[in-house]
Amino acid sequence: MPSERIFFMQGQLSKADVIKRLTQAVCAGESGLDAADVLAQVMKREEGISTTLDTGLSIPHARLEELEGFKAALAVLPQGVEEPAGPHLQIKAMFLFLSPAKQMFFQRHLQILSQLAEIFKPDFISSLAACHSAAEAAQKIAAEE
Amino acid sequence: MTPTSNQPDSKSPLRVKKVIVLTTAMLTFIPFWKAAAIVLCDFGSSAFYAGGIAMRAFGPAFPWFILAVMLFAGVLLAVYVESCSLFVRGGVYKVVRDGLGDNSAKFAASAMAFDFLLTGPISSVTAGHYLSGLINSFLLQFGAGFEIPEKGFSVVFALMVTAYFWRQNVKGIEESSGKSAKIIAFSLAVCFLLAIWSFITIGLRGVQWPPLALQFSPESLGWLEGLDLHKAIGGLGMMIAFGHSVLALSGLETLSQVYREIEYPKPQNLKKAAWLIFAFALLFTGGLTFLSALIIPQELIAGKYNENLLSGLAMSLAGPNILKLIMQTLVVVAGVVMLSGAVNTALIGANALLNRVAEDGILTDWFRKIHRKYGTTYHIINIVAVCQAAVILVSRGDVYLLGEAYAFGVMWCFVLETGSIIMLRFKRATEKRDFMFPFNIKYENYYIPIGMSLVFLFLLGVAMVNLFTKQISTVSGICFTAFLFTVFKISERLNAKKANTMFEEGYRERMNTASASDLQDVVKEIDKPNRILVAVKDPDNLYHLEDVLSTVDADDTEVVVLYAKPVENVLLRQDMRSNASDENDLFTQVIFLAEKYGMPVVPVMVQSNDAFYAIVQVAAAVDAQDIVMGVSGRHGSNAQMERVVMAFSALKEEELKHPVTARIVWEGREVSYRFNK
Numbered sequence: 158m159p160s161e162r163i164f165f166m167q168g169q170l171s172k173a174d175v176i177k178r179l180t181q182a183v184c185a186g187e188s189g190l191d192a193a194d195v196l197a198q199v200m201k202r203e204e205g206i207s208t209t210l211d212t213g214l215s216i217p218h219a220r221l222e223e224l225e226g227f228k229a230a231l232a233v234l235p236q237g238v239e240e241p242a243g244p245h246l247q248i249k250a251m252f253l254f255l256s257p258a259k260q261m262f263f264q265r266h267l268q269i270l271s272q273l274a275e276i277f278k279p280d281f282i283s284s285l286a287a288c289h290s291a292a293e294a295a296q297k298i299a300a301e302e
Numbered sequence: 303m304t305p306t307s308n309q310p311d312s313k314s315p316l317r318v319k320k321v322i323v324l325t326t327a328m329l330t331f332i333p334f335w336k337a338a339a340i341v342l343c344d345f346g347s348s349a350f351y352a353g354g355i356a357m358r359a360f361g362p363a364f365p366w367f368i369l370a371v372m373l374f375a376g377v378l379l380a381v382y383v384e385s386c387s388l389f390v391r392g393g394v395y396k397v398v399r400d401g402l403g404d405n406s407a408k409f410a411a412s413a414m415a416f417d418f419l420l421t422g423p424i425s426s427v428t429a430g431h432y433l434s435g436l437i438n439s440f441l442l443q444f445g446a447g448f449e450i451p452e453k454g455f456s457v458v459f460a461l462m463v464t465a466y467f468w469r470q471n472v473k474g475i476e477e478s479s480g481k482s483a484k485i486i487a488f489s490l491a492v493c494f495l496l497a498i499w500s501f502i503t504i505g506l507r508g509v510q511w512p513p514l515a516l517q518f519s520p521e522s523l524g525w526l527e528g529l530d531l532h533k534a535i536g537g538l539g540m541m542i543a544f545g546h547s548v549l550a551l552s553g554l555e556t557l558s559q560v561y562r563e564i565e566y567p568k569p570q571n572l573k574k575a576a577w578l579i580f581a582f583a584l585l586f587t588g589g590l591t592f593l594s595a596l597i598i599p600q601e602l603i604a605g606k607y608n609e610n611l612l613s614g615l616a617m618s619l620a621g622p623n624i625l626k627l628i629m630q631t632l633v634v635v636a637g638v639v640m641l642s643g644a645v646n647t648a649l650i651g652a653n654a655l656l657n658r659v660a661e662d663g664i665l666t667d668w669f670r671k672i673h674r675k676y677g678t679t680y681h682i683i684n685i686v687a688v689c690q691a692a693v694i695l696v697s698r699g700d701v702y703l704l705g706e707a708y709a710f711g712v713m714w715c716f717v718l719e720t721g722s723i724i725m726l727r728f729k730r731a732t733e734k735r736d737f738m739f740p741f742n743i744k745y746e747n748y749y750i751p752i753g754m755s756l757v758f759l760f761l762l763g764v765a766m767v768n769l770f771t772k773q774i775s776t777v778s779g780i781c782f783t784a785f786l787f788t789v790f791k792i793s794e795r796l797n798a799k800k801a802n803t804m805f806e807e808g809y810r811e812r813m814n815t816a817s818a819s820d821l822q823d824v825v826k827e828i829d830k831p832n833r834i835l836v837a838v839k840d841p842d843n844l845y846h847l848e849d850v851l852s853t854v855d856a857d858d859t860e861v862v863v864l865y866a867k868p869v870e871n872v873l874l875r876q877d878m879r880s881n882a883s884d885e886n887d888l889f890t891q892v893i894f895l896a897e898k899y900g901m902p903v904v905p906v907m908v909q910s911n912d913a914f915y916a917i918v919q920v921a922a923a924v925d926a927q928d929i930v931m932g933v934s935g936r937h938g939s940n941a942q943m944e945r946v947v948m949a950f951s952a953l954k955e956e957e958l959k960h961p962v963t964a965r966i967v968w969e970g971r972e973v974s975y976r977f978n979k
Binding site (some may be wrong): 202205206207208210211212214216218220243263264266267270271272273274275278 | 911912914915936937940941942943944945947948949950951952954975977
């Protein structure tokens, strides 16, 4: 996870706000990706089965036809963002994750989801929130992998 | 697999809130020989009275006909095997309803209820005769100088046995299949001893084969008496004699009741059970009746031993009296136990039958009223027991009278059952059958049942002949059947609205639930090394469960079937909404499939905000190697798999002890993901 894709977000934010900002960050500089279109696909996926875990991690994602590789961005949310589908869940970290739609990538897609869910436990998310910079957070993540 | 916390976690809004283990007696399955033993406890008991009744009806040729009836039992067993292989739940009543329609089913149910009302009394009164005969043998042996009145004693004994089993059934105490197996093993040992001694006796005294000539008593010809039609029409006499012997088939229909309990592989085990039943019945009922005819003097068969034929065989053997008395004691013990078992089976059968009818809305709810303390349908049990007691009193201990009244129900049930299976060959032509009665002609999609049609015609012929010859049976059978049929019709009208609702809903398994304090309580139910967790939600979407049940090895694999019921104020309400109106519908279907494949399952229901969390949490608790789900038409398999993968990994705290595979299965397709160690 490159440090330029890691964001510390403060203030009153909704889940949709965070997804939108992460989508824009991922799509920036990617010529084949239209941020609005990607956002629509991510939000559509969010309407289905939840991507938020009780560890405080949310992994909104989409599988896109135009992609040939995996793209991601991370938001660390020390103040927490409420999960709209469940009033008792607070999102402390959000990992926006885009993967190729081709079936051959699906197992890898699942592996990444599995790794993220396994690594981003409450203690680890708290330690990320305590980081002073995106670079430090990136180092922590690399160490955990 | 590494469990995380198995306790319902109140801190997390997503994890399991409450654990409920569902229990039902039908979820344990029995081997084929135990199933055969249950059937034989009823079917085999006719050996104790069929020969005596047949002798009184048409004379010394009776052993040939009892033997022929036992051979014919093999044919009927084959019909029942095909019937069972269709797995129409609810026995003869439901098979006839599917095959021939509602009115025929009501007629079949009425006839069968009449059969049950007589099976109990004929069995208990016969047991009384065997017991009183033994007591009299002892009194004679020790020179008491008096005898107890056999008929009076039999009535009192029969009432006591009926009262005992009435109480047991009201309390819901079931006789175990293991007990049935022990009874049959003991009876087989007695039969073996009796047969060996009989052959020695025959060796000493020589043998005179029973005649084939028929000597009908006036009452055995019924309305045909004086017409001498049996002399004019070839084969009619044989049909009449056969009709007087068919009561030896009593209890055969129990096979369709025990079929749901037979273990995997069900079709093969059913065939083995049928063969075992056939062999035992042929040797026990056919063989011992034949030996009785060879050894007991004719005048004693018609007189002293008419109502306790096998006691007569024991007492007519060559040897010292005291040894014969011991042999008679063994015979009587076997007889009393088997015949008493048949009384119980008749009560259970009648209760089950009327419950099936009530479930269709044909009987009002009053009949299905549940006993507050014992949870049994005690109104039905009370009615059946009172009717049986009335029959015992009316018979005044006369087994022949009961035998004459008998056979109406059993014959018409066989006729309707066979007719229904023939109809189902056309109505359900494409349905897979594990067994088909032989002699068929294939025409397009149909297997035209030539062999079964011949059986049907023969049964219909015998039933029609019986209508004319067995007067008591015809009058009492028609009156009772017409009465019950009318009750069904009137109840159905009164209950019309409810009936339609219930008919649409279909049969529902009555669930016994037990709250578990945590998931460890579920683990206690599991002792096999391999575990598969099958998540279920929609009773109409259980292909994945069927896929597991049809392939898994029950010897070393436990199948845990989980329904994660959504709680109020759920997270992700749209995901959790179940198509099932409630868990009863769902688990009724689960149990139906478990019984269909003869595979035991552990049904568990948990309450949770998030079904996927609940699934992986229970999978962790039971240490499942496989997690199997059906596909959701709303979200699709990929989104489901993503959520399972995320939830499983979020719960995981340590290294896995073994790989775990999550599978989403639907017709012809599967998506899977393997969590490695």
